[in-house]
Amino acid sequence: MGDNGTNDSEYIFVNKTIFAWLNEKAQKGIKQWLKGLGVDERTDLTYLHKTIIPNVACYITRENAIKTIKMLFMLFQKNAT
Structure with a gap:
C-alpha cells in the first residue's frame, strides 16, 4: 500500500x-x-532512492520544501560517519 x-x-x-x-x-x-x-x-534511504531522487525535478514544492530539506539533512547526519 x-x-x-x-x-x-x-x-x-x-x-x-x-x-x-x-x-x-x-x-x-x-x-x-x-x-x-x-x-x-x-526506510529513509528507500524513500530517498525510490521517491525523491527519481522525481527530483518536481518533488519539492513550496508546501513541502522546508520539511523535505530537514528530512534530507537529518538523513545525512544519521548516515554520516
Missing part, C-alpha cells in the same frame, strides 16, 4: 510493525514472497 493507504503508489512498502514480525524465523517464507512481489521495508 502507498503512504496514504491506497495502491496508487509506484512503490509498495511494509509497515514497520509488520516488517518486524516478518523478521521472525517463522515468517521468513512470507517475507521472501513479499520481496519477490516487489514489496520493500520503508
